[in-house]
Amino acid sequence: MKLLSAWALALTLALVLTSCASGPEERRSFTVPSDLCGTPVPPSVLDPVLPKGGRALTMDAFSTEVGRTHCEVFVDGDDLALSVFSEWKDDPSVRRVALSNPYVDLAKYESDDGTYMWSELGGAQRIPCPVAAKDHPDLNQLFVRVMIFDRSFEDAAAAKDLLLAYGTAVAASPECTGRA
Numbered sequence: 001m002k003l004l005s006a007w008a009l010a011l012t013l014a015l016v017l018t019s020c021a022s023g024p025e026e027r028r029s030f031t032v033p034s035d036l037c038g039t040p041v042p043p044s045v046l047d048p049v050l051p052k053g054g055r056a057l058t059m060d061a062f063s064t065e066v067g068r069t070h071c072e073v074f075v076d077g078d079d080l081a082l083s084v085f086s087e088w089k090d091d092p093s094v095r096r097v098a099l100s101n102p103y104v105d106l107a108k109y110e111s112d113d114g115t116y117m118w119s120e121l122g123g124a125q126r127i128p129c130p131v132a133a134k135d136h137p138d139l140n141q142l143f144v145r146v147m148i149f150d151r152s153f154e155d156a157a158a159a160k161d162l163l164l165a166y167g168t169a170v171a172a173s174p175e176c177t178g179r180a
Contacts, residue, residue, distance in 0.1 A: 026053030030075070036084050036166065037061035037071030039173070045165040048158035049082060049148050051075050066132055066175035067142055082122075082162075083147045086170050088139035097143045098124040104147075109156060116167070118160045120153055122146040125167040129176035144170050 032043040032050060037059050050057070054075035062070040069086035089097060098104050098117040101124060108119035116125035122145065129142040144167045148159060170176065 026051075028053060029055040030057040033057065033059070036073065037069070038064050039069070039071070039084070039166065039169045041162070041165050041169060045158075045161045048155055049153065049162050051079070051081055051150065054079070057081075066129065066170060066173055067136065067139075069144075069170070080149045082149060083145075084166055085143075085145040085147075087143055087145070088136045089141045089143055090139050092126060092141045094124055094126050094143070097126070097145065100124075101145055101147050109160070116160075116163060118146075118156060118163050120156045120159055121148045121151070122159055123163040125163055127167045127171040127176075129171060131178040132175045142170070142176070 028051075032047045033041075034043050035041055036046070038061070050073070056076055058074045058077070060072045060074065062072075064071070066086055067088040069084065071085075072083045073081045075081045087097075091097075094110075094115060094117050101122050104117065104122050104124070105119040108117075109123075110117045115127075117123055124143055124145045127142050127144055133140045133142065144163070146159065146163045146166060153159075
């Protein structure tokens, strides 16, 4: 009986020490937003790509004009978590645009229809934007790009979901549809 009690005490002590050694669980103090610099994106799609910890989330939009969008998302001031872009190109090659994402492994994933590519750290997508394309006769292909800056991030499905949600929101914008 004493041996069993000693064993149970040792197991309990080992569990307590293991939980202490792993450190406190990271927690967010910020709320996951429902947009990226004004472009609506469901929080459920944005949540998995943001850091699990942090006190404050801020966004900086260099531009919100479709085709010139550049939005950066920071956690705790200087920690760049992700960037999203929309940009006009004259080449319909999603591969060429994806090359401008330095962390996207082009050997990873490509859609069957060839309109988007992605990996664990972001991707690129060609999207329809017929109304605004008329104003860009030389650069008539609109692309969106997503870049995730946490190099240890490994959820390609979450990166793809964010890319597609962002692309869908840009394509549905008044600038692309003509609906105000």
